[in-house]
Amino acid sequence: MSTYLITGARVLGGEATDLLIRDGVIVTGESDADAEVVDATGLVALPGLVDLHTHLREPGREDAETVLTGTQAAAMGGFTAVHAMANTDPVADTAGVVEQVWRLGREGGYCDVYPVGAVTVGLAGQQLAELGAMADSAARVRVFSDDGHCVSDAVLMRRALEYVKAFDGVVAQHAQEPRLTEGAQMNEGELSGRLGLAGWPAVAEEAVIARDCLLAAHVGSRLHVCHVSTAGSVELIRQAKASGWNVTAEVTPHHLLLTDELAASYDPVYKVNPPLRTAADTEALRAGLADGTIDIVATDHAPHPHEDKDCEWAAAAFGMLGLETALSVVQETMVDPGLLTWADVADRMSYAPARIGRVADHGRPLEDGAPANVVLYDPSVRRVVEAAESVSLSRNTPYAGVELPGRVVATFLHGKPTVLDGKLC
């Protein structure tokens, strides 16, 4: 295995230093004349990013994304580990499917892939899937989610929260009260009324979060709330944490940056679930991420083929790409305005998601002996996002034509570069 000497990198945005990568681990205070030198002058070094919420689409929708292309996109975004959501076809609700996804990730070699197991069989919300079998499989599943669907049945949610305690699992809830969101197309508010698009009210998210926090407290289990999108949800989670309950939460880059005003174009590239909310919500989400109420940023990277977005709004699929732009959006919304330091970014996008997902080899400080999962990032440049340049199979980025700060220059996974000079290896 090659040895790399990263020179002049600002670890977590601090003083310039050299990092030696040898045999897949970080070595500090040493040099190596034979090492391949990577000049990282001016670049910020962060621990490899960990995404707790990615849709890789394989098996079933290989026209939208595969484990290979999705992990390549992740590497381009600075990620070294991704959690692959369960809403594939077949659903990842058995040990067989999660092991297949896990193995595809290993074969690709661009990211460590941690499959998320479905909570219920077929995501149908009727019967618990074999959570224990998935936990015991080679994929060692610890995160369970029916993402895309809410585990809305209160008894089923209670049982899931209880059951995963046996293997230190966590239930990641897609909080969406189904009856309040039948046919919902966008955030319910003044704009949805004007545009004639069925509204997705904030209360449909908040009601489920409130219930789930109470359930998690009652049974003493771990709850993770996916893609928090409203100011009211932030407040509920703040209260739950203040009560000492074991609740964590994520926010997506797009909910930090984009607002529902974009729906006025009727361009379905802005159609996502939960929907883009108001400017007041994005502000509350940023504040919640800054003060730690919201633990992590997770992309909810959701690739869709062109024809599923090149149509009328109501007919279009929900979801947008996120892996390749996540760090830039976090810089734009959190770092540049002074809400987070680079050390905080390492926490929100690496340490904390690895902790929630119980991932041992990722989310570790860039210290002597740590696995060499590293991203080198240039925060000084600005770039205009081009959809066609994405390495994802899909093109449904909401940032096409938007200028964002920063660029991932290199990503190392277990000491091996997956991205160098901003290009896939």
Place this chain on the structure above:
Amino acid sequence: MNKHLLSAADLSRDDAELVLRTAEEMRSLADRPIKKLPALRGRTVVNLFFEDSTRTRISFEAAAKRLSADVINFSAKGSSLSKGESLKDTALTLEAMGCDAVVIRHGASGAPHRLANSGWVRASVVNAGDGTHEHPTQALLDAFTMWRHLGARNGGTLDGRRIAIVGDVLHSRVARSNALLLHTLGAEVTLVAPPTLFPVGVESWPVETSYDLDGVLPKADAVMMLRVQRERMSGGFFPTAREYSRRYGLDGRRMATLQDHTIVMHPGPMVRGMEITADVADSDRSVIVEQVTNGVAVRMAVLYLLLGGSEPAIATDGADA
């Protein structure tokens, strides 16, 4: 006028008044033995109807034909649309055949915006009703009808005239377009509905709102009743059809509280006995049938103005048109 008519909000007051004046010219044509103008000869208008709507389609068809345009009707039943062809491919097909205007009715809100703004077609796009969003030519024909009845004694405008729009505002594209257009034309609009049938955020619309029909009727100059679709009755928006009729239906007793000059309107199709009783619909105050006549005139005006008519549609020097 813009190239497209997608929303009543696209129309400035000058635009809207130009449409009304042009419609008045077009309407005079109905009294002539030959009801046809050569204005759009050689132009092609496509009626692209993804939803059943016989009356709106016929109205647009009559309007285009009276302007001598070639008309192609493309409806969902018995066509590629029912075979799963996308809006985009349908649009590309129409573009390849060459058409100058596309009149689109679609169940998805915003579908006309997609057609107009996605680069699929170069034609002018006219929104003939999209989902629960808008129906701007309906608003224009309603305004035209009000203007003919109420404008004469009001300096030729609708300034300050009080218009009550009653019923399922939440799902009504007619209510949305009328609220926007009538505000542009200076009228004072009051929307009347049970609280469950108002959209969230209606307080930001340029209208008054009320839950009390009896309180609004005596002050109204025009009352427009909206259809309540059958599927709403099972949707839990109100307890029963009977209770809805009792609280929000227009019957003879309520009609008696109207001012002498007040007109009663309905965009059709009516559910007699639900939102309006037969004696009201058939009364002297009812202009419901006239709305249909005016619909053709207004749509002629819209097609004429969108497709580049900058000169008067009907020559005023007495020459043959």
